Amino acid sequence: xxxxxxxxxxxxxxxxxxxxxxxxxxxxxxxxxxxxxxxxxxxxxxxxxxxxxxxxxxxxxxxxxxxxxxxxxxxxxxxxxxxxxxxxxxxxxxxxxxxxxxxxxxxxxxxxxxxxxxxxxxxxxxxxxxxxxxxxxxxxxxxxxxxxxxxxxxxxxxxxxxxxxxxxxxxxxxxxxxxxxxxxxxxxxxxxxxxxxxxxxxxxxxxxxxxxxxxxxxxxxxxxxxxxxxxxxxxxxxxxxxxxxxxxxxxxxxxxxxxxxxxxxxxxxxxxxxxxxxxxxxxxxxxxxxxxxxxxxxxxxxxxxxxxxxxxxxxxxxxxxxxxxxxxxxxxxxxxxxxxxxxxxxxxxxxxxxxxxxxxxxxxxxxxxxxxxxxxxxxxxxxxxxxxxxxxxxxxxxxxxxxxxxxxxxxxxxxxxxxxxxxxxxxxxxxxxxxxxxxxxxxxxxxxxxxxxxxxxxxx
Amino acid sequence: xxxxxxxxxxxxxxxxxxxxxxxxxxxxxxxxxxxxxxxxxxxxxxxxxxxxxxxxxxxxxxxxxxxxxxxxxxxxxxxxxxxxxxxxxxxxxxxxxxxxxxxxxxxxxxxxxxxxxxxxxxxxxxxxxxxxxxxxxxxxxxxxxxxxxxxxxxxxxxxxxxxxxxxxxxxxxxxxxxxxxxxxxxxxxxxxxxxxxxxxxxxxxxxxxxxxxxxxxxxxxxxxxxxxxxxxxxxxxxxxxxxxxxxxxxxxxxxxxxxxx
Numbered sequence: 109x110x111x112x113x114x115x116x117x118x119x120x121x122x123x124x125x126x127x128x129x130x131x132x133x134x135x136x137x138x139x140x141x142x143x144x145x146x147x148x149x150x151x152x153x154x155x156x157x158x159x160x161x162x163x164x165x166x167x168x169x170x171x172x173x174x175x176x177x178x179x180x181x182x183x184x185x186x187x188x189x190x191x192x193x194x195x196x197x198x199x200x201x202x203x204x205x206x207x208x209x210x211x212x213x214x215x216x217x218x219x220x221x222x223x224x225x226x227x228x229x230x231x232x233x234x235x236x237x238x239x240x241x242x243x244x245x246x247x248x249x250x251x252x253x254x255x256x257x258x259x260x261x262x263x264x265x266x267x268x269x270x271x272x273x274x275x276x277x278x279x280x281x282x283x284x285x286x287x288x289x290x291x292x293x294x295x296x297x298x299x300x301x302x303x304x305x306x307x308x309x310x311x312x313x314x315x316x317x318x319x320x321x322x323x324x325x326x327x328x329x330x331x332x333x334x335x336x337x338x339x340x341x342x343x344x345x346x347x348x349x350x351x352x353x354x355x356x357x358x359x360x361x362x363x364x365x366x367x368x369x370x371x372x373x374x375x376x377x378x379x380x381x382x383x384x385x386x387x388x389x390x391x392x393x394x395x396x397x398x399x400x401x402x403x404x405x406x407x408x409x410x411x412x413x414x415x416x417x418x419x420x421x422x423x424x425x426x427x428x429x430x431x432x433x434x435x436x437x438x439x440x441x442x443x444x445x446x447x448x449x450x451x452x453x454x455x456x457x458x459x460x461x462x463x464x465x466x467x468x469x470x471x472x473x474x475x476x477x478x479x480x481x482x483x484x485x486x487x488x489x490x491x492x493x494x495x496x497x498x499x500x501x502x503x504x505x506x507x508x509x510x511x512x513x514x515x516x517x518x519x520x521x522x523x524x525x526x527x528x529x530x531x532x533x534x535x536x537x538x539x540x541x542x543x544x545x546x547x548x549x550x551x552x553x554x555x556x557x558x559x560x561x562x563x564x565x566x567x568x
Numbered sequence: 569x570x571x572x573x574x575x576x577x578x579x580x581x582x583x584x585x586x587x588x589x590x591x592x593x594x595x596x597x598x599x600x601x602x603x604x605x606x607x608x609x610x611x612x613x614x615x616x617x618x619x620x621x622x623x624x625x626x627x628x629x630x631x632x633x634x635x636x637x638x639x640x641x642x643x644x645x646x647x648x649x650x651x652x653x654x655x656x657x658x659x660x661x662x663x664x665x666x667x668x669x670x671x672x673x674x675x676x677x678x679x680x681x682x683x684x685x686x687x688x689x690x691x692x693x694x695x696x697x698x699x700x701x702x703x704x705x706x707x708x709x710x711x712x713x714x715x716x717x718x719x720x721x722x723x724x725x726x727x728x729x730x731x732x733x734x735x736x737x738x739x740x741x742x743x744x745x746x747x748x749x750x751x752x753x754x755x756x757x758x759x760x761x762x763x764x765x766x767x768x769x770x771x772x773x774x775x776x777x778x779x780x781x782x783x784x785x786x787x788x789x790x791x792x793x794x795x796x797x798x799x800x801x802x803x804x805x806x807x808x809x810x811x812x813x814x815x816x817x818x819x820x821x822x823x824x825x826x827x828x829x
Contacts, residue, residue, distance in 0.1 A: 113706035122580035168660030561577035
């Protein structure tokens with residue numbers, strides 16, 4: 109047991125916590141881990157790729173089940189586009205399996221290193237949330253092991269209450285053991301991307317709102333230092349004869365991200381060169397430079413992998429934020445209040461001298477999941493550099509942000525926010541939802557075996 | 569064991585360092601507990617004297633800081649693995665382990681007292697080994713952490729005054745040195761603290777020597793906390809003792825065995 113004690117981190121390298129890491133390879137071994145935990149009086153949480161920006165896959169002083177070893181794609185039917193995989197299967201494995209047969213995962217995150225279990229736990233969304241919803245809406249069925257020892261099968265028809273609460277339940281009710289999903293049929297390996305600049309936050313939100321119905325994907329980059337400069341990328345699948353060589357573009361070789369910059373410099377070293385820019389002045393320079401280059405309205409074609417997995421484009425980009433890492437603050441606001449709330453939030457950050465170095469906006473729609481983060485509106489994700497000197501001030505600032513978001517009917521997403529308190533969570537989920545969740549927790553996990561640092565933060 | 573609530577989990581903007589301190593109810597241990605709590609550590613405090621231990625914890629908690637008492641006799645070696653597991657889960661991890669527990673008996677110059685010698689070895693040395701042998705592999709795997717052992721200048725030479733105590737502390741110093749050599753390559757730091765004299769209850773025991781360059785427990789705690797921050801290796805408290813012991817360590821046996829101290 110002592111030699112499983114491991115220091116684990118969040119995606120942003122801003123939180124390090126030591127846990128007993130077990131690496132089960134089968135459902136039986138997850139079961140054994142539950143038994144061990146009971147016997148040792150410890151709690152358990154599941155971890156996939158560890159790509160949440162907070163404490164969702166950490167369990168300080170407790171057991172963490174690292175499920176990356178359970179990564180077999182169990183079934184793939186190219187005729188129907190239905191795939192079944194173990195929880196540790198990564199999105200990278202998934203798209204590489206299905207693309208050559210003319211399919212693509214309907215919802216993907218900004219990095220392909222995430223696992224199916226993690227994606228379901230957080231109920232991730234992509235740049236097409238307004239159209240395709242969350243990943244959970246494409247799950248046909250999953251199986252999960254509950255701490256009671258029961259293995260349950262859930263779908264929108266069967267055990268529907270568990271289906272809609274375990275997806276987006278951050279592993280607090282049970283551990284996914286297999287996932288069956290439907291892929292999206294595509295006719296080309298390329299997307300046609302339109303890029304245009306926006307001068308103000310208002311214009312950016314208007315662009316997302318007006319653009320969404322015309323595109324399969326839409327995402328905004330926002331310069332949160334100048335507040336308002338930005339760029340929209342909107343993309344459509346290519347159909348029929350729009351791609352002259354669809355057989356070629358859906359091959360894996362065509363999709364692969366280049367490993368070297370300009371064919372010379374290994375990209376694995378790129379983050380060292382970014383580090384000097386990760387301060388208020390450098391980030392202003394980068395954001396301004398990026399805005400100037402984005403002023404040209406243009407259209408281009410891009411492979412799916414290059415369009416979606418921007419975070420994988422610079423390997424280990426997180427390290428460029430330095431020793432104390434970064435955090436992400438993402439808020440979801442109804443379309444009626446988003447502009448006002450974010451104007452207020454961004455001006456506070458500016459006044460405090462704690463600007464976000466990267467801002468990303470998206471268009472969203474509500475969904476039926478119990479612990480949903482979605483709204484009929486927009487989200488703004490902001491990356492903040494953590495430093496020893498600014499921790500206390502930033503903490504107070506984010507509490508202030510939380511109050512603004514709550515007052516404007518907004519929500520939060522727990523693959524991202526690391527500082528949100530239990531009181532705030534209870535307020536935006538609503539008493540009824542929290543009570544419903546507690547009842548399910550009692551039923552699935554009567555002895556409180558499943559706990560993560562996230563669970564202790566927002567539910568205790 | 570304690571039923572007080574767990575400290576809140578750490579977040580990136582509210583990081584928490586967690587420490588176990590054994591022998592925390594009085595003297596250097598209690599002073600060090602207060603010092604580390606002020607520096608932001610979340611503490612699990614252990615001692616066999618539950619009453620005094622509670623007082624220390626109540627004092628720390630009254631200042632809005634975090635310390636939880638776990639009454640424990642360090643000679644109850646079998647209890648260590650389960651208790652450690654429990655404490656690490658309560659703290660939400662572990663960054664620092666400090667072993668202060670120690671007992672002393674001052675024998676007469678012609679007295680040989682196995683019962684007392686055994687007690688000193690059990691508390692000062694075996695208790696430390698029972699805990700550190702559990703914690704060393706954890707820190708080694710986590711590739712982080714610090715282990716601090718409060719040894720003594722008394723471990724530097726075997727003197728006519730106290731063979732049993734000298735032996736227990738020499739054993740502890742050697743054990744800590746070996747741990748340091750094993751663990752430093754894994755990113756784990758091991759500190760040997762060698763206090764000279766500290767104005768604690770020990771100096772008022774029958775047969776205790778006259779205080780010489782003695783420091784207050786608070787001063788000792790400050791210097792130990794400083795060593796932890798600096799990730800030092802071997803530290804004399806106060807620093808003057810490094811010089812004194814340099815001389816004493818080099819006194820040739822032919823002279824040392826004729827000396828009266």
